[in-house]
Amino acid sequence: MAASPIEQFEVYPLLPIQVGNLDLSFTNSSLWMVITVAVSTVILAFSARGGALVPSRLQSVSEMMYELVANMVRDNVGSGGRKYFPFIFTLFVFVLFANLLGMLPHSFTVTSHLIVTFTLAAVIFVAVTIIGFYRHGFHYFRMFFPHGAPLWTAVILVPVELVSYLSRPVSLSVRLFANMTVGHVLLKVIAGFVITLGVFGIAPFIFLIALNALELFIAALQAYVFAILTCIYLHDALHMH
Amino acid sequence: MGDDSPDREPSLDALRHRLSEAKAKQARGRGAQKGSLERSEGMAAGFRVAVELTAALVVGGGIGYVLDRWLGTQPWLLIVFFMVGAAAGFLTIYRTGQELDARARQRREAEAADEKADGDRKSSGG
Numbered sequence: 001m002a003a004s005p006i007e008q009f010e011v012y013p014l015l016p017i018q019v020g021n022l023d024l025s026f027t028n029s030s031l032w033m034v035i036t037v038a039v040s041t042v043i044l045a046f047s048a049r050g051g052a053l054v055p056s057r058l059q060s061v062s063e064m065m066y067e068l069v070a071n072m073v074r075d076n077v078g079s080g081g082r083k084y085f086p087f088i089f090t091l092f093v094f095v096l097f098a099n100l101l102g103m104l105p106h107s108f109t110v111t112s113h114l115i116v117t118f119t120l121a122a123v124i125f126v127a128v129t130i131i132g133f134y135r136h137g138f139h140y141f142r143m144f145f146p147h148g149a150p151l152w153t154a155v156i157l158v159p160v161e162l163v164s165y166l167s168r169p170v171s172l173s174v175r176l177f178a179n180m181t182v183g184h185v186l187l188k189v190i191a192g193f194v195i196t197l198g199v200f201g202i203a204p205f206i207f208l209i210a211l212n213a214l215e216l217f218i219a220a221l222q223a224y225v226f227a228i229l230t231c232i233y234l235h236d237a238l239h240m241h
Numbered sequence: 242m243g244d245d246s247p248d249r250e251p252s253l254d255a256l257r258h259r260l261s262e263a264k265a266k267q268a269r270g271r272g273a274q275k276g277s278l279e280r281s282e283g284m285a286a287g288f289r290v291a292v293e294l295t296a297a298l299v300v301g302g303g304i305g306y307v308l309d310r311w312l313g314t315q316p317w318l319l320i321v322f323f324m325v326g327a328a329a330g331f332l333t334i335y336r337t338g339q340e341l342d343a344r345a346r347q348r349r350e351a352e353a354a355d356e357k358a359d360g361d362r363k364s365s366g367g
Contacts (some may be wrong), residue, residue: 167326221282
C-alpha cells in the first residue's frame with residue numbers, strides 16, 4: 001500500500017513532557033530543529049577555523065553565504081543596517097538548513113509547518129514594529145498615512161495601510177510554508193507513481209530526478225526570499241517609506 | 242628552467258587562446274543557465290504576488306469577522322474589511338511590482354556595465 005503523501009508531515013512526541021496543562025513534548029519537529037542548528041553551527045565553525053587566504057571548498061561555502069547576506073543587508077536595509085546583520089544571517093542560515101535538511105530521505109521538514117514559519121515571521125514582525133517605534137516614536141504612525149494626501153482620505157487609506165502592514169507576517173510565513181509543503185507532497189505523489197506504474201515508472205522516475213533538483217533550488221531560493229523580505233521590512237522601519 | 246625559455250612565447254600565446262576559448266564556453270553555459278534561472282525566479286515572483294494578495298484578503302476578512310463577533314454587527318464589518326483587504330492586497334502587489342522592477346533594472350544595468358568592461362578589455366588587450 002502506498003504511503004499517504006501527507007504522512008511525512010506528522011508530528012509525534014519523542015520525549016513526552018507535560019507541564020500543567022501544557023504539552024511541551026520534545027517532538028520529531030523539535031529534534032530536526034536541534035539538528036538544523038547543530039549542523040549549521042558545526043559547518044560554519046569548522047569551515048571558519050582554518051581562515052585560509054585561499055579557501056577550501058567548505059570555507060568558500062560559508063564565505064559565500066556571508067557575502068550574500070552582507071550584500072543583501074547593505075543593498076536593502078541601507079544605512080544603520082549593519083548591526084542587524086547577525087540576526088538576518090542567523091535567520092537565513094536556519095531557514096536554509098531547515099529546508100535543505102528536509103530534502104534528505106526520511107527527514108522531517110521543519111519549515112513545512114505553518115506554526116513554525118509563522119512564529120519566525122511573528123518574531124520578525126514584532127521586532128520590526130518595536131524598532132520602528134523606538135527610532136521614530138509617535139511619528140512611526142505616519143507609516144499608515146502617505147505624505148501629502150488630503151486629510152479626508154485617511155478614513156480609507158489608514159485601514160488599507162494597516163491591513164497591508166498586518167498582512168506581512170501572514171504572507172511571509174505562508175509563502176515559505178506553502179512552498180515547502182507543496183514541493184514535498186508533489187515529490188511523494190510522483191514517487192507513488194513510480195511504484196504503481198511498474199516498468200513504465202521510469203518516466204515519472206526521470207521526472208522525479210528533475211523535480212528533486214528544482215526542490216533543492218526552491219529550498220535555497222525561499223530561504224533567500226525570507227531573508228530579503230526581512231531586510232525590506234527592516235528598511236521600512238528604519239527609514240520609513 | 243633553461244630549456245623553458247625558447248618556447249615561452251608560443252606557450253603564452255597558447256595559454257591566451259585556451260583562456261579565451263574557456264571564457265567563451267563559460268559564457269555559453271551561463272546563458273543557458275540564466276534562462277532557466279530567470280524562469281524559476283519569475284515563478285517565485287508570481288507565487289509571491291499571489292500569496293500577498295491572499296494574505297491581505299484573509300487578514301482583512303479576519304479583522305472584519307472578529308470585529309463583527311465582538312460588536313454584534315454581522316455581516317457589515319466583514320464586508321467592509323473584506324474590501325479594505327482587497328485594496329490592501331492590490332497596494333501590496335503594486336509595491337512589490339515596483340520593487341521587482343527596480344531590482345531588474347539594477348541587474349540589467351550591472352550586466353550592461355559588465356559586458357562593456359569585458360569588451361573594453363578585449364579590444365585593448367588584443
